[in-house]
Amino acid sequence: MLTLSRTHQILIGIVLSGLIIATRGHHFASINALPSASLAVFFLAGLYLRPAMMFPALLALCTGLDLYSVYFQGVSNFCVTPAYGFLLPAYGTMWLAGRWFAKRYSFGFNALLPLVGSVAVAAPISELFSSGGFYFFGGRYPDPTLSVFGERLMKYFPHQLENIGFWLGVALITHLAFVLANRVNRVEA
Numbered sequence: 001m002l003t004l005s006r007t008h009q010i011l012i013g014i015v016l017s018g019l020i021i022a023t024r025g026h027h028f029a030s031i032n033a034l035p036s037a038s039l040a041v042f043f044l045a046g047l048y049l050r051p052a053m054m055f056p057a058l059l060a061l062c063t064g065l066d067l068y069s070v071y072f073q074g075v076s077n078f079c080v081t082p083a084y085g086f087l088l089p090a091y092g093t094m095w096l097a098g099r100w101f102a103k104r105y106s107f108g109f110n111a112l113l114p115l116v117g118s119v120a121v122a123a124p125i126s127e128l129f130s131s132g133g134f135y136f137f138g139g140r141y142p143d144p145t146l147s148v149f150g151e152r153l154m155k156y157f158p159h160q161l162e163n164i165g166f167w168l169g170v171a172l173i174t175h176l177a178f179v180l181a182n183r184v185n186r187v188e189a
Helices: 006-023 038-048 054-072 082-104 109-137 146-188
Strands: none
Touching: 006 038, 006 054, 038 054, 038 082, 038 109, 038 146, 054 082, 082 109, 109 146
16 A cells, blocks of 8 residues: 655645646646646546545645636537536546556556556546547537437547546656665665
8 A cells, every 4th residue: 555754745735736737728837748637637636635625625726726717718618518527536536547447556567457456447437528528518519429429429538538548657667777776765764
């Protein structure tokens, strides 16, 4: 099981919040080349951060950034619909997958299967909540059908997987670097 000190959790929480700020849509950060980190951040927050209050805190951060973008930056409100609430179960799915994996974590190759498995299960469920909720309940598409939704899913879901994979890859490399550096420091001490 993965356990971190309070200090490490605070630092990770700051980094994860910074990732959301830097990569979430159009707002004051204006870093448009980075892929969205939101889904990966919720997985990583579930993995690394023990306080359950971090989930609503990250939701509030995302909502605040979106509303700020729409109301103060002039960004289109196309995605802000009654279906916006479907982000709660979409992000919650990723958060819970991170929590599930945290209980199975060990530093070794045997952790890769549960890691990949948890993301492989959570990512499509999360996508069904967010994209499905928006498509069927957002009011932006007249007469939504399952066949058109399937086409949209095939078009947009691979990009979401790329985003999640990119940020989880960055997190994995960072995690490995910190664990190995910590082991080297212990040996030298």
